[in-house]
Amino acid sequence: MLLVFTPRMKAFSLLGPYTDWMVNTNGYREATDIGGPMNINEEYRWNVPVITYGFDQSFLNYFGSNGVVAVESAIQILNDLPAASDIILSNYPSATERMDFQAAALNVYDLKSTALVLLVEHLGLGQPTRNILDLKSWSPDLQYPPPVCTNEVCPQLIKVQNDVIQRNFDPETLDSSFVVNGTPYSGYLYSNGLHDIIEFPLDPEAPTDSAVADGFSFWYTGLQPGGFYLGLTADDAGGLRYLLNVTNVNWERLPADVLFRSIAGRELRRVRGAWRPGVEKITFLPQPQNKRGKFKTAVFNFTAAYVTNGVTVEQPVRRVVRHPDILFSAADAYLSDSNSPIFLRTGTSGWINNAGQNGNPTNAGPGVINSPVQITFDDLGPDVLSGSSFNPAVVMNRGWASFDESTNPPVLYPPNTGQNQLLVRLHFYDITAMPLAEVSTTLFKVAVPFGSPATLQISTNQTDWISVAAVTNSGSIVRWDYLGTKTPVSFTVVPGAL
Numbered sequence: 062m063l064l065v066f067t068p069r070m071k072a073f074s075l076l077g078p079y080t081d082w083m084v085n086t087n088g089y090r091e092a093t094d095i096g097g098p099m100n101i102n103e104e105y106r107w108n109v110p111v112i113t114y115g116f117d118q119s120f121l122n123y124f125g126s127n128g129v130v131a132v133e134s135a136i137q138i139l140n141d142l143p144a145a146s147d148i149i150l151s152n153y154p155s156a157t158e159r160m161d162f163q164a165a166a167l168n169v170y171d172l173k174s175t176a177l178v179l180l181v182e183h184l185g186l187g188q189p190t191r192n193i194l195d196l197k198s199w200s201p202d203l204q205y206p207p208p209v210c211t212n213e214v215c216p217q218l219i220k221v222q223n224d225v226i227q228r229n230f231d232p233e234t235l236d237s238s239f240v241v242n243g244t245p246y247s248g249y250l251y252s253n254g255l256h257d258i259i260e261f262p263l264d265p266e267a268p269t270d271s272a273v274a275d276g277f278s279f280w281y282t283g284l285q286p287g288g289f290y291l292g293l294t295a296d297d298a299g300g301l302r303y304l305l306n307v308t309n310v311n312w313e314r315l316p317a318d319v320l321f322r323s324i325a326g327r328e329l330r331r332v333r334g335a336w337r338p339g340v341e342k343i344t345f346l347p348q349p350q351n352k353r354g355k356f357k358t359a360v361f362n363f364t365a366a367y368v369t370n371g372v373t374v375e376q377p378v379r380r381v382v383r384h385p386d387i388l389f390s391a392a393d394a395y396l397s398d399s400n401s402p403i404f405l406r407t408g409t410s411g412w413i414n415n416a417g418q419n420g421n422p423t424n425a426g427p428g429v430i431n432s433p434v435q436i437t438f439d440d441l442g443p444d445v446l447s448g449s450s451f452n453p454a455v456v457m458n459r460g461w462a463s464f465d466e467s468t469n470p471p472v473l474y475p476p477n478t479g480q481n482q483l484l485v486r487l488h489f490y491d492i493t494a495m496p497l498a499e500v501s502t503t504l505f506k507v508a509v510p511f512g513s514p515a516t517l518q519i520s521t522n523q524t525d526w527i528s529v530a531a532v533t534n535s536g537s538i539v540r541w542d543y544l545g546t547k548t549p550v551s552f553t554v555v556p557g558a559l
Contacts, residue, residue, distance in 0.1 A: 062482055067454045067485045069162070071155075071231065071232055071233075071238075071240065071242065071243070071295050071296050071299050072189050072193075072229045072230055072231055072232070072240050072241055072296060072297050072299070072485075073189055073229070073230055073232055073274070073296050073297070073300030073303065073550070074184060074186065074187035074188055074191075074192040074229050074230070074240035074274065074345045075097045075098065075099040075100075075104045075105070075186065075187050075228070075230075075300070075302070075304075076095075076097075076098070076099065076100055076105065076182060076185055076186060076187035076409065077096055077098075077099040077103060077104070077105045077185075077408055077409060077412065077414075077416065077426050078096055078097070078105075078409040078425070078426055078428075079410075080097060080199055080411050080425050082198060082240045083097040083169070083382035085255070086199070086227065086255055086256060087142050087197070087198070087199060087256050087257065088195070088196055088251075088255070088256060088257030088258070089354035092181075092400040092401065092402060092471070093180070093277045093402050095366055095408040095409050096192075096408065096409035097187075098187050098192040098195055098228035098411075098557070099163050099187070099190075099228070099425055099426050100226075100228065100424075101230055101427070102421075102426075102427060103236050103416070103424055103427055104125045104303070104304055104309075104311075104426060104427050104428075104514065105185045105186055105409070105412050105426055105427065105429065105430050106184070106185045106286075106304045106305065106424070106427075106429065106430060106439070107184070107340070107343055107429070107430050107431075108184075108288075108313045108315065108316075108337055108340060108365075108429055109315075109316065109340065109343075109361075109363070109380055110340045110341075110342060110343060110344060110361075110363050111321065111344050111345075111346055111361045111363070111380070112344070112345050112346075112387060112390070113345070113346055113347065113359055113382050113384045113386045113387070114127055114346075114348065114385050114387040114389065115347060115348040115350070115356055115384075115385035115387075115389070115391075116128075116132070116388075116389045117388055117389070117390045118354070118389050118393045119390045119391045119392060120438070121390045121537075122391070122475075123214045123380050123391035123438075123440055123474065123475045124172065124183075124391060124438075124461070124475065125380045125474070125475065125476045125478065126213070126424075126487055127459075127463060127472055127474070127476065128172060128463075128474060129485060130269050130463075131171075131172040131173040131176065131186065131463045132172065132173065132176045132218060132389055134173045135176040135177035135180060136176075136180065136345045137175070138177060138178075138292050138293060138558055139180060139184075139343070139345060140183075140344055140345055140544075142159060142293075142298070142301065142342065143304040143342070143410055144341040145301065145302045145303075145306040145339060145341045145342065145439050146297050146302075146303070146307055146308075146341060147301040148299075149297055150232060150295045151295075153267075153292075153293060153294060153295040153297075153298045154269050154272075154294060154295065154414045155243045155294055155296075156268065156270035156294065157243065157273070157290045157291040157292050157293065157294050157390055158218070158270065158271060158284070158289070158290055158291075159288070159289055159290075159291060159466060160286055160288055160289075161287050161288075161289060161464040161465070161471065162287060163205075163284065163464070163470055163471055164289075164462055164464045165285075165286050165287025165288075166213065166287070166472040167198070167286075167287075167417075167458065167462065167471060168220070168286045168287075168434065168457065168458050168459050168460070169286055169459070169460045169461060169462035169464075169471060169473065169474075170284070170286055170403060170441075170459075170460075170461055170462070171284070171288065171289040171290075171304070171462065171463065171464060172461050172462065172463055172474065173290075173463060174273075174288065174289045174290045175284065175302065175367040175404065176436070177273055177286060177290055177293075177404070178273055178274070178276040178277065179406055179436050180345075180387075180405065181274050181276075181293075181297060181301075182274065182276060183275050183406070183434050183436075184228060184301060184304070184343070184344040184430075185300075185304050185429065186297065186300045186301070186304075187228070187273040187274065188272075188275045188276060189229050189241045189272050189274060189275060189296055189300075190241045190246070190260055190269075190272070190275050191275070191447075192225075192227075192228035192229050192262065192272060193229045193238075193239055193246050193248065193260045194203060194227060194258040194369045194506075194542065195225070195226050195227070195256050195258065196224065196225060196226050196256055196257060197224055197225065197226045198224050199224070199256045199460050200224050201253075201507055205524045212403055215399075216446070216481050218241075221344065221356070225258065227239075228325075229241070229546050230303075230455045231245055232296075232299025232300065232302060232303055233299075235303070240431040240448060241270075241272060241275075241296060241319070242268075242271075242272060242294055242295065242296050243257060243268075243270075243272070244262050244264070244267045244268055244269060244270070245262070245264075245267075246260045246261060246262055246263065247260070247261060248260045248261065248263065250328055251548065255470065257293055261305075261488075267451050269382075270294065271283055271284075271295045271554070272296040273290055273293055273294060273297045273298050274297050274300065276297070277403075279504045279559075286459075287464075287466060288296060289465065289467075291423030296434075296483040296511060299335050305339040305340055305341055305342065305343065306338075306341070307338040307339055307341055307366075308338065308339075309334050309336065309338065309339045310368055311336070311337065311419055312334065312335065312336050312337070312370045312415050312417065312418040312419045313331045313334070313335070313415060313427075314333050314334040314413070314415070314429065315334075315337075315365060315378065315410075316380070316429075316431055316448070316497045317381075318380055318381050318382060319333075319365070319378050319379070320378060320379045320380070320381060321376070321377075321378055321379075321525060322362065322377040322379050323377075324377055328431075329374075332367055332374075332376060333335040334418070335367035335368070336367060336368040336369070336460075337365070337367050337368070338366055338368065338373070338436065339367065342368070345387075348382065348384070348385040348386075356383075356384055358381060358382065358383045358387060359381075359382045360379060360380070360381055360382075361379070361380045362377070362378070362380075363377045363378060364376065364378070370462065371488055372429065376503070380523055385431060385432075385433070386430075386432035386433060387432070387433075387435075387436060388432045388433065388434070388435045388436070388490060389436050389437075389438070390435060390436070390438070391437065391438050391439075391537055392405075392439070392440065393439065393440055393486065394437060394438075394440075394475060395439070395448070395486075395540065397437075398535060399499070400415055401439070402439075403438070403439045403441055403459075404436065404437060404438050404439055405431060405435075405436075405437040406434065406435065406436045406437065407421050407433070407434045407435050407436075411427045411431060412428050412429065412430050412431065413431060414426055414428040415427060415428050415429065416428070423461055424448070424458070429459065429535040435453070438461065440475075440535025440537050441459045441460045441461055441493050441539050441541045442459065442460065442535060442536075443456055443457065443458050443459065443532050443533070443534065443535070443537075443539050443540070444456075444457045444459055444539075444540045444542070445457075445517060445520060445529070445530050445539065445540065445541045445542065445544070446542050446544075447517070447519075447529045447530060447541070447543050447544070448492075448519075448543040448544040448545040449492050449544035449545060450544070451544065453530075454517075454529045454530040455531065456530050456531075458464075460474065460535065460537060461473075461474040473535075474534075474536075475536035475537065477511050477536070478536075479514065480511050480536040481508060481509065481511055481513050481533040481534075482506055482508060482509070482534075483505075483506075483507045483508075483509035483512050483532075483539065483554070484503050484504060484506055484518065484530070484537075484538045484539065485504070485505040485507070485538070485540070485554045486502060486503070486505075486507070486538055486540055486541065486543065487501075487503045487504075487517075487541045487543065487552050488502050488540065488543070488545065489503075489543050489545065489550075489552075490499075490500045490545070491545070491546065491554075492542045492544050492545060492546060493546055493547070497544070500547070505552075505554040507554045507555070507556060508532040508535065509556050509558065510536065511533075511534055511535075512533065513533065513534055513556070513557040514532065514533050514556075514557060515530050515531070515532055515533075515534065515554055515555065515557065516529075516530070516531050516532075516554070516555050516557060516558065516559050517529045517530050517531075517532065517541055517552070517553075517554055517558075518529050518552070518553050518554070518555060519551065520542070520550070520551045520553075521548070521549065521550060521552075523551050526553065528559045530559075531558050531559045
């Protein structure tokens, strides 16, 4: 058990590229992760005031115009933020998550809230609850019960200072904090081949309101089916206030698509790498498109400030953006990453580490976030588990929707646009292999009207067919997981109910 000090009310965590010690066996690089927790002064951020976004055809085909509205509603929450120096944390609540029980019963995720989580992540914020206590290195001294102390000397407590670090920070003092949205936490060591520190509230009856940045974490609640966010919490706002504040000065290089301008024909000094303050506010704007839907080049003029000899100099520049900084799409995410959650997104490996230029070459940062970023929502559909111990089969309905505090039923995706073809992707796993080995994957395309059922069947002789489960054509790909042996088994999908 790791005890806490006097609790503070708010805290945030920072995200950056993995370091060498951030290994899976110490609780990092989970399926939902794209980076690891950074220390104060190791933060990563954008250093341009405008970020463009767009939707590719796959997103438009799957989510339609309502999906665009949902994502742009998340973007509007960020655009409505004041300049970092003007953020007053008391204006933001500690809890913004709500639950729509109709959506929970349908097992659907809110598209707007998910987009907000992923955008906050790509602004440089990590998961505050998960990173209250982090394991930097594993030592047997950390196991419970600890070694016996002699002469009031406890070597394991000294070891903790090296092995256990804190990556959750108070936005007022920037000291490490054991509090998330007003609730103090402690932690216990989980060790079962994999090692990690699992945080828990000191008061079991205290509210465990997650920040938007907590997102989709392996160990913690985060956003669940039926859950949605009204907006940012005070923890989220505090993290963005720190990152973008004009008082937060780091050595940074302007992106290559930033060009230097002259004023009244007067050529000014061209400084790409310099000590630069935070940009204070980031605005998201849609990448312009032509009548055929192709993205056009966007040009933005702004002033890039840098500090030299204690004096802030304003540098007129122009950014020429040929493709969206952030592109939203839809796809069968499993094909790209079998361990993926319900979305894929660009990782942090392309973020630029400027630790050396900032005087600490061994640090993990600070650095700069750059484009392009792609956020891909999985075309979620029913998940069928069959074979082996799944007899009868288990059908788990999953999907995307839009819902809010109103009593209106959830708006489900994809909409009925006449998709009269059911897609079923079969994944056959050999249960004699440990871990399970995927033997084959097959995509069935069956003519089934939207909203109508189909039946999944298996056979060992291709004459006698056994019905496994019924699914409905919702416009999404059905994932059919079959766990069996190498014994020949045939699979088919036929229109109609069982």
